[in-house]
Amino acid sequence: MFKKISLLLCLAFLTSTIKAQVVPVNPDLLKKQWTAWWITCPDVAQRDYGVYHFRKDFNLTTPPKKFIIHVSADNRYRLFVNGKDICNGPARGDLYNWYFESIDIAPYLKAGANVIAAQVWNMGTLAPVAQISNQTAFVLQGDTEAEAFVNTNSTWKVMQNKAYKPCSIDNGERLKTYMVIGPGDDVNANFYPWNWEKLNYKTTNWKKPQQIANPVTAGYGTDNLWTLVPRNIPLITEKLQRMGKIARFTGIKTINNFLSGSTSLTIPANSKVSILVDQSFNTVAYPELVVSSGKGSSIKVTYAEALFKDGVKGNRNEIAGKEIIGNFDIFNPDGAEKRLFRPLWLRTYRFIQLDIVTKEKPLVINDFYGMQTGYPFKPVASFASNDYSLQDIWKVGWRTAELCAGETYYDCPYYEQLQYEGDTRIQALISLYVTGDDRLMRKSLLDFYHSRVPEGLTQGRYPSNRLQVIPPFSLYWVSMVHDYWLYRNDEEFLKQFLLPMEEVLKWYENNLDHQKQMLGPMKWWNFTDWNTAFDFGVPDGANDGNSSIITLQYAYTLQQA
Structure with a gap:
């Protein structure tokens, strides 16, 4: 069947730079x-x-x-x-x-x-x-x-x-993965200086x-x-985002739709209640929980992209027989009216589970919602096709791009929230084509420029308080500079990168095996991609010499430089 596809881009946005701040500085x-x-x-x-x-x-x-x-x-x-x-x-x-x-x-x-x-x-x-x-x-x-x-x-x-103490500090161990987004908030309302x-x-x-x-x-x-x-980027925005639906509950006979904001839910005294909320899509937000009464109770709020069965996610729409494992916050109410709990930092979730334990007093949940947050991209490109599945892919793809953009581009908003050149090059081009907004792209170019180590390479991710050098990602950074040059007439901004790019390429030149006309043995983590063939993402020849993949990437980058 013939598929008609059209992609409309506002070309004016692809040739003009948007100012970073609207408020001037003396x-x-x-x-x-x-x-x-x-x-x-x-x-x-x-x-x-x-x-x-x-x-x-x-x-x-x-x-x-x-x-x-x-x-x-x-x-x-x-x-x-x-x-x-x-x-x-x-x-x-x-x-x-x-x-x-x-x-x-x-x-x-x-x-x-x-x-x-x-x-x-x-x-x-x-x-x-x-x-x-x-x-x-x-x-x-x-x-x-x-x-x-x-x-x-x-x-x-x-x-x-002194109401705060850290919790959920073992995320990586429980989820059996690299998770470095910081701790959860354990807040005791009895010690909070309200107002x-x-x-x-x-x-x-x-x-x-x-x-x-x-x-x-x-x-x-x-x-x-x-x-x-x-x-050098606009302020991050927040907007009200209602929770999706109550997917399941235990420990209480009936439950109303308190997620609508028009009614409250009372958790009886001396109860142990669990409520699973399904947003129906992944989101990045500040969840806000408003409660009354319930002195002595505790509320554990757990966040997850998907539920698990025997450590495996599987189909995210299926919840039967599955459990939630994720980072969490804890709020301990003081019994007063309409106390608001909101974590210090944003949370990523499709599913949220409220695990509530009450003591002698019932707890009233007055409201529960999210304040969706992220970089304020405004799409100006459009996509149309008579194949409606492609329309859905476009929507999912753009929502994913939005989830992975805040004060930096994120590799993923749930586990790491780190900015890697290997991800960022693609993300920057997507946001530039769809919105024409180059400010986060410019910041990412500067971030990696600021990350350089004495050998001339950029760090593999930045900002980062731990050192990680991925030499192929330095080549991606050079390609990012080339991308920006293609779409922006901005020589004043770009000229600061000329010597650093030369240093990256010189590092590779110094690692050439001139006899074989390929790259020889190279230090650091020469990650290319995760797959079953590469040991920890590193292709054959990267560490001991003559990697065809990285040699070709080097040649590709030389053409751009």
Whole structure:
């Protein structure tokens, strides 16, 4: 049967560059020391696990028309203005390229009392492999003298949130795979400082923060702990995403559709209840669970892409006789009304299981939903075919691409959330063709450029707090630069890569077997692909000489360079 296929691309997007930030940065801040301070919580181990709250209360006689601030933290932060969640960050980078976000918060300010507050966390040695860190810290800098009175310094206040402790720290062992996304959150609501980010909260027992150092940007300073650079991608978005359906439940006689948000579910006292939710598709989101009463109860929230039977996934639509195994969070309610649990970092799931144990008081689930999150791609290309199966493949393919794009491209959003050249080259081309948005592509080119080791090779994945060198992936990076050159007239951006590309190719030239006109023995992990023929993904001849596959890839890359 003849199949008609059409693919429409907006070519204008393939030849123009999109600006990274809509909020400008005062040029003076990019060439001199900031007047704000990096601040931290005193009397805590600065490189250990911890969750902290910072806030600055102030008054305004009139609401400003513009009020630009620049914000960053280590490991991460979530910023609130007068109780409203404004943004989170910083975009992942490294200590030489530590990103800061620029936000105009004027729309959220008012005449009279105001508060800027930030939740900051450091996962310590449990942090995701994609998270590079120095120590716990937070900084906020006003763009000009008009905003300088909110600069972080000793006039702010800080407290450690002792409601948090890490859980789900054995993911790799339980799932029998490489899983490095960081721990889950075990939160005891009895110790949580509820409403800490809102006006009129009493900070009587909060501490004066410790001032660490004045921030500097790239090219300046000495003895730098972090070298700041402006964020070069848009802010990550969030939107309400209702859960799918209740797939099964045990421990309770009947169950209503509390997932709709229009009704609540009461879990009786002294019960042990399990509820499996099927989103019906994989998603990346911040799950939000709202509960009331239930003092002394516990709720374990487990996330999975698929269910398992005897350690095997199989058909994801089949759940009979299968169990959930995955990363998890734990929330322990304090008995108050409409307490919100939300993990610090995003979660990936198709299935979520709530395992609930109540004590003397019943627990009310008021609502359960997700805040879907990811890079804000906007498709401008379209695909059409009279073969409807191809239409479905297009939709699934693009949804997969969206799931694998956040502050970096992800190899996978569930297990690793790491950016590898071998995946990223394909992902960058897909997002460029479908959306015309090159900002995440540009950031990935820079990320790998920043990852280079003394031999001239890029690291195999980056950002990463563990060293991994995959020489064939350095060739992919050279190909990525070539891809960008094909679609963008941007010589000023590209010229910084010329010498690094030459160093990559020189490494291969130095490893040539001139007698056989092929590559000789090579060091590091010469991964090509996972299959049954290659030992740990490495083709014959890569380590001991004369690999045809990698030699051909080298020749292909030379043609592009």
